[in-house]
Amino acid sequence: xxxxxxxxxxxxxxxxxxxxxxxxxxxxxxxxxxxxxxxxxxxxxxxxxxxxxxxxxxxxxxxxxxxxxxxxxxxxxxxxxxxxxxxxxxxxxxxxxxxxxxxxxxxxxxxxxxxxxxxxxxxxxx
Ligand SMILES: [Zn+2]
Numbered sequence: 620x621x622x623x624x625x626x627x628x629x630x631x632x633x634x635x636x637x638x639x640x641x642x643x644x645x646x647x648x649x650x651x652x653x654x655x656x657x658x659x660x661x662x663x664x665x666x667x668x669x670x671x672x673x674x675x676x677x678x679x680x681x682x683x684x685x686x687x688x689x690x691x692x693x694x695x696x697x698x699x700x701x702x703x704x705x706x707x708x709x710x711x712x713x714x715x716x717x718x719x720x721x722x723x724x725x726x727x728x729x730x731x732x733x734x735x736x737x738x739x740x741x742x743x744x745x
Pocket of ligand 1: 724728
């Protein structure tokens, strides 16, 4: 079965709430898309982030855009809290400049940091 992609308004909504509550002001929500995939061959991935690289931005005359893909078979069965943490993780890959590149895991995206941000998010949404 080939991989298929579907718009994911539920993921978009959650990402929007996280960006708002955690005040990730560098993230342009109009340039951030969320999709759900089915039939991905990757066995362990829950979500991943894609971007329109600088050269594609130039070729297509488009501004920077990011796309969070959640893998339906694994993401959908997570608890709400786990989903929130997965999206916090993916959003942390978006660098301050929102230019098309990525921030790496090392030093940026750690379990400890995600847990701390999630605690803040949970406290704010009450
Ligand atoms: Zn990651």
